[in-house]
Amino acid sequence: MIDRTELWIVIIGLGLGSFALRFAFTGLVGNRQLPAWLMRHLRYTAVGILPAIIAPAVLWPAAMGGNYDLPRISAALVTLALGLVWKNVVGAILGGIATLLALQYLLT
Amino acid sequence: MLFGVLATEAGLSVFETLSFSVVVIAGAAQFTALQLMGEQAPTLVVLASALAVNLRMAMYSASLTPHIGGAPLWQRAIAAYFTVDQSYAVSITKFEDTPDMTPREKIAYFFGTVTPVCPLWWVFTLVGALIGEAIPASFALDFAVPITFLAIIAPALRTRAHVGAASAAAILSLMFFTVPYNLGVLLAGIGGMMVGARLEQAAEAKA
Numbered sequence: 062m063i064d065r066t067e068l069w070i071v072i073i074g075l076g077l078g079s080f081a082l083r084f085a086f087t088g089l090v091g092n093r094q095l096p097a098w099l100m101r102h103l104r105y106t107a108v109g110i111l112p113a114i115i116a117p118a119v120l121w122p123a124a125m126g127g128n129y130d131l132p133r134i135s136a137a138l139v140t141l142a143l144g145l146v147w148k149n150v151v152g153a154i155l156g157g158i159a160t161l162l163a164l165q166y167l168l169t
Numbered sequence: 170m171l172f173g174v175l176a177t178e179a180g181l182s183v184f185e186t187l188s189f190s191v192v193v194i195a196g197a198a199q200f201t202a203l204q205l206m207g208e209q210a211p212t213l214v215v216l217a218s219a220l221a222v223n224l225r226m227a228m229y230s231a232s233l234t235p236h237i238g239g240a241p242l243w244q245r246a247i248a249a250y251f252t253v254d255q256s257y258a259v260s261i262t263k264f265e266d267t268p269d270m271t272p273r274e275k276i277a278y279f280f281g282t283v284t285p286v287c288p289l290w291w292v293f294t295l296v297g298a299l300i301g302e303a304i305p306a307s308f309a310l311d312f313a314v315p316i317t318f319l320a321i322i323a324p325a326l327r328t329r330a331h332v333g334a335a336s337a338a339a340i341l342s343l344m345f346f347t348v349p350y351n352l353g354v355l356l357a358g359i360g361g362m363m364v365g366a367r368l369e370q371a372a373e374a375k376a
Contacts, residue, residue: 063180063206071202071215072185076192078220084249086230098366103228105334105365107197110222110358111322112335113342114201115315120343123208124311133312140316144323153320154171161312 132164172199173297174304175313179207183298190294194253194287197321198223204314210351218354229257236264237279239272248276251283253290330372334365 119137121127140157147153176186176199193199202219210218229252237248259282264275326332338361345353 067206067212067215068181068185070212071206071219072189072192074212074216075195075198075202075219075223078216079193079195079198079223079226080250082220082223082227083230083252084246085227086234100228100231101366101369102362103224103231104369105331105362106221106224106228106358108322108325108331108335109338109361109365110201110218110224110354111197111318112339113354113357113361114204114218114222115318116339116342116357117346118204118312118315119319121346122311133315136312137315137319140319141323144320145326148324150320150324153323154316157316157320158313161316 132161132168135164136161170293170297170300171313171317172196172203173294173299174301175200175297176203176294177298177301178304179203181298183295183302186298186301187291187295190291194250194290195223195226196254196290197318200314200317205351205354208351214351214355218351218358221355221358226252229261232261233257233279236261237272237276240276244276248279251280251287253283253286255286256282328369328372330365330368333368334361337361337364 115137119134120129122130122133125133136157139160140153143156144150144153172190173186176189177183181189189199193202198219201222202215205215205218230249233248233252237245240248256279260275260279263278264270270278322335326335338357341357341360342353345356347353348356
């Protein structure tokens with residue numbers, strides 16, 4: 062269960078922090094250029110952080126006590142493949158969920 | 170909508186879920202915070218990781234600055250709140266295609282891109298939250314966040330640098346799994362960014 066105080070700290074902190082990030086340049090910096098090395102790193106924030114968050118959840122899901130789970134791994138692979146080929150986020154999500162539910166049904 | 174469903178599954182009330190979406194208005198960061206709070210990560214790590222996911226907003230902000238930086242401060246403040254993936258992507262493409270737009274036209278165009286996206290995000294969070302309260306907790310929704318993230322990342326893997334960054338981050342995150350307070354996620358993410366930046370530099374040097 063998520064602690065209520067923590068939840069509100071996160072909501073408000075994240076709201077202020079996100080606004081600060083968004084306002085940092087349009088609001089404050091004006092027309093100055095950022096150093097090239099920084100822009101080069103910022104370009105990879107999404108493809109860097111998101112895989113880091115989910116990799117353990119895919120291989121060692123907490124819901125299975127941290128054990129390898131065939132339906133979850135298959136669903137992850139199907140989602141990734143659909144997303145790569147199809148470039149359609151919603152389609153990939155639906156394909157992944159369908160795989161997960163179908164395999165869970167077949168294997169139990 | 171998915172955020173609404175997942176948040177209520179995680180035990181948030183409809184009001185808390187909706188507040189989350191209105192205050193933060195950033196899907197990926199909200200999913201990150203939800204996932205890590207569910208894993209009982211310390212509050213500071215939850216905040217740091219979710220803000221790291223949102224670092225790209227600073228990049229959007231930087232790249233919009235030459236276009237709308239001349240607008241009055243209050244307009245820029247409102248624009249900052251509404252800087253999301255969709256409004257940025259649509260606006261910057263338009264600005265670069267039509268360089269003779271005036272700053273006034275640009276800021277008006279930016280707000281135009283916001284109207285179909287952001288109110289819908291709030292409304293569907295609410296719909297999701299209401300649906301979520303009706304879905305039994307036994308349903309395997311724990312895996313919806315990983316599936317959503319994979320579906321977001323896959324189309325973004327356009328270059329070898331993107332693929333390298335994502336792969337490195339995933340492998341590092343597994344290696345750092347035992348690092349306390351979920352800090353491994355941040356370390357792995359930064360590692361992935363460094364790999365991506367290096368590969369991009371190498372590709373440019375060759376070209």
